[in-house]
Amino acid sequence: MNRIIKILFVLLVVRPVVLILLGLNVQNRNKLPLNGPAIIAANHNSHLDTMVVFSLYPLLKVHKLRPVAAADYFLSNPLLAWFSTNVIGIIPLSRSGRRKPQELFAECHEAIDNGDILILFPEGTRGKPEEGSTLKRGIFHLLKERPATPIIPLVTHGLGRALPKGEALLVPFNCDIVIGDTLVDVESSTELLAELTDSYAKLLNDCLTYNTTDEI
Amino acid sequence: MPLLFLFYTVNSFIIMINNISVFLDIPQYSFYFMLFILSLLVVATAIQVILGLKKPNLELRQRITSWWWIIGLLFLVFSIGTNTAIIFFGFISFLALKEFLSIVHIRQSDRSAIFWAYLAIPLQYYWVTIGWYGLFIIFIPVYLFLFLPLRMVLKGDTDGFIKSAGILQWAVMLNVFAISHIAFLLILPEKNAMAGNIGLVLFLLFMTQFNDVSQYVWGKTLGRHKILPKVSPNKTWEGFIGGLITITLAAGFIAPYLTPMTMQQGFVAGLLISASGFIGDVVISSVKRDLQIKDCGNLLPGHGGILDRIDSLIYTSPLFFHYIYYLYY
Numbered sequence: 001m002n003r004i005i006k007i008l009f010v011l012l013v014v015r016p017v018v019l020i021l022l023g024l025n026v027q028n029r030n031k032l033p034l035n036g037p038a039i040i041a042a043n044h045n046s047h048l049d050t051m052v053v054f055s056l057y058p059l060l061k062v063h064k065l066r067p068v069a070a071a072d073y074f075l076s077n078p079l080l081a082w083f084s085t086n087v088i089g090i091i092p093l094s095r096s097g098r099r100k101p102q103e104l105f106a107e108c109h110e111a112i113d114n115g116d117i118l119i120l121f122p123e124g125t126r127g128k129p130e131e132g133s134t135l136k137r138g139i140f141h142l143l144k145e146r147p148a149t150p151i152i153p154l155v156t157h158g159l160g161r162a163l164p165k166g167e168a169l170l171v172p173f174n175c176d177i178v179i180g181d182t183l184v185d186v187e188s189s190t191e192l193l194a195e196l197t198d199s200y201a202k203l204l205n206d207c208l209t210y211n212t213t214d215e216i
Numbered sequence: 217m218p219l220l221f222l223f224y225t226v227n228s229f230i231i232m233i234n235n236i237s238v239f240l241d242i243p244q245y246s247f248y249f250m251l252f253i254l255s256l257l258v259v260a261t262a263i264q265v266i267l268g269l270k271k272p273n274l275e276l277r278q279r280i281t282s283w284w285w286i287i288g289l290l291f292l293v294f295s296i297g298t299n300t301a302i303i304f305f306g307f308i309s310f311l312a313l314k315e316f317l318s319i320v321h322i323r324q325s326d327r328s329a330i331f332w333a334y335l336a337i338p339l340q341y342y343w344v345t346i347g348w349y350g351l352f353i354i355f356i357p358v359y360l361f362l363f364l365p366l367r368m369v370l371k372g373d374t375d376g377f378i379k380s381a382g383i384l385q386w387a388v389m390l391n392v393f394a395i396s397h398i399a400f401l402l403i404l405p406e407k408n409a410m411a412g413n414i415g416l417v418l419f420l421l422f423m424t425q426f427n428d429v430s431q432y433v434w435g436k437t438l439g440r441h442k443i444l445p446k447v448s449p450n451k452t453w454e455g456f457i458g459g460l461i462t463i464t465l466a467a468g469f470i471a472p473y474l475t476p477m478t479m480q481q482g483f484v485a486g487l488l489i490s491a492s493g494f495i496g497d498v499v500i501s502s503v504k505r506d507l508q509i510k511d512c513g514n515l516l517p518g519h520g521g522i523l524d525r526i527d528s529l530i531y532t533s534p535l536f537f538h539y540i541y542y543l544y545y
Contacts (some may be wrong), residue, residue: 173317174315
C-alpha cells in the first residue's frame, strides 16, 4: 500500500514539480545506482534535494529509496510524521540524546541489508543556501558496520535558490544534478570526509547554474 | 499504361493529403510545407543512420532525435488550434526565462522580483490570445519595466541592485517579449488564405533554423576568415555570407506561398532573418562565454538548453514581425 502511495506521490507531485516547475540539468546519470544496497551522499540545500533524487528513479524503484532524516524535525507533528514515514519512507535519525551508534543506525543497517538505497546528507541540517557546512562524521559510523556498501556522491545546485530554508514561496529555477564516481576503499572517517569534500567541489564546478560568484 | 497507373497513384495521394489537411484544419500550403519539413527530417535521419554505420556520432543522433521531438510537438499544437499554439510559445518563454535566470548571477533577494517576472508570461500571452496589440507591445517594455525595480526596492537590498535590475529586465525582454512576437503572428488578420497564419510562423521558424544549419554547413565547407573570433571561434565570413545567400533565395521563393509577401519582399525578409539570426546566436554565445559554460542547459540532448536552440529566434521574431506588420497591417 505504502509503495503505491509513494509511486503516486512521485508520479503526480514530485515529477511535475521537479521536471516542469524546476527543470533539471542532470549529468552522469549513468553513475546513479539503480540497485541497492547503496548510499547516495548528497549535499543539502533545500527540502527539494530528496524530491529531486526521487524524480531521477524509475517508478518501480522509488520504494527502494530511503532518505535518512532528522527525527526531531520530521516526526515533530503527527501529520508530518505520517507523511514522512509512510509516503517518503524516511529513516528517522535522532540528533539529540547520547545513544550508542549501533542503536542509532540500527534502522539504516536494516535497510542496507534489505538492499535499499539510502539517501544521506552528510552535511547534516540544511545550511545557508548553497553553502556546504562541515560534513558530519555520522556517515562513517554508519559505514563501519557495512563496509562493502558503495557510496555515491551527488551534488545538487540551484535548489537553494528555488526554495531556500524558511521560505514558503517556490520560485522556478533550473537545478543541476551531478553524480560522482563511487567512493571505494575508504579507511577512516577523515579520509571519507576528505574524499567527499573533494568530490563535491569537483562536481559543483561541472554545474551549469554554478557561478564563481557564489562561493562555497 | 504504367504512366496512367502512376498518374492515378499520385492523384489519389494528393487527394489523401488534402483530406488530412482539411481534417486537421491546417491551410493547404502550410500543410504541404509541414510535410516538406518532415521529409527533410526523414532524409536527415537516413543520412545519420548511414553515417552512423561507419562512425557512430552520438551528438548528431541526439540532435536529430531532439529535432523530431521539437517538430513533432510543434506540429501537434498547430493541429490542435491557435490558442494551444499560443500557450505552447508561452511555455517556451517560461522555459527560456527560467534557463536564463538559472545561469546568470542573481541575488537571493531578487527572488520575489523574479516571481513577478514569471507572472508576466501568462499576462503577455493572454494579450496575444485576445489580440490586444496595444497592450501586447507596451506591457513589458513600459509597465513591467517600471514595476520590477519597484518590487526590488521594497526588498531593500541595495547591494548589487543595478546589476540585478539590468539582468532581470534584459532576461524578460529576450525570453518573453521577443519570443511572444511569434505567437502574435498567429492572430494577425489572415492575408493569405492558402497558408493561413500558421504559414507566417512556419516561414519564420524554418528560415531561422535553416539559417543556422546553412551557416554551419557553408562555414564547415568553405570557412576561412573568422568573423568574431573572440565570441564564436567557429563562425566565419564564408558561413555568414553563404547562409545569407541561401536564406535570401529560399525565403524569396517560399514567401508567396506561405505569407502575403511578394517574391521581392520575401528576399528582403530572408536577408533580415539571416542577418538578425546570426546576431541572436552570437549574443547568446557571448552570454555563455561570459559565464564560462558551453550550453545553457541540457533539456534538448544534442542541442543543449532551450536557449541554445532559440537564440536566433530572439532576434528574428520581433524583426520579422515588425517587417510584415509594416508591410501588411
